[in-house]
Amino acid sequence: ALSIAMGDIEASGATLNRDMPDGALPVMAGQVRLEQVVLNLITNALDAMADSDAKDLRIALHRTPKTAVLSVSDSGTGIADPNAVFEPFYSTKDLGASKGLGMGLALSHGIITRFGGTLTCRNLAHGAEFVVTLPLWEQEAAFA
Helix, strand or coil, rough: CCCHHHHHHHCCCEEEECCCCCCCCCCCCHHHHHHHHHHHEEEEEEHHCCCCCCCEEEEEECCCEEEEEEEEECCCCCCCCCCCCCCCCCCCCCCCCEEECCCCHHHHHHHHCCCEEEEEEEECCCCCCEEEEECCCCCCHHCC
């Protein structure tokens, strides 16, 4: 997802800060749908920073004993109502073609939930942070 978004990141003038492990963290998820979710989070972060002077996109991935945790945060204006952000048709963008329909985060939330994970958001001092938590794939458990 990051390689797909790299052109948009560069075009936006955002600074990308990555904190990723050296190796892969296999999770219980479908690759294509997970990539769609991550791409949606990155694109939303870039949109949120469109009018910001400082554009700081931060992506971090770390492991807990049983989960992989991905956070995507931006230095935009934050979200007026973080509790409503996953509801269908909620949008901070102008509605219409190429602006947004307010479905991306609702769909992303549904995808992550079906994978057995969580998708949450919160406002930061400057911007917002979205956190995806997914169960790690354990080969022994998958074939038991």
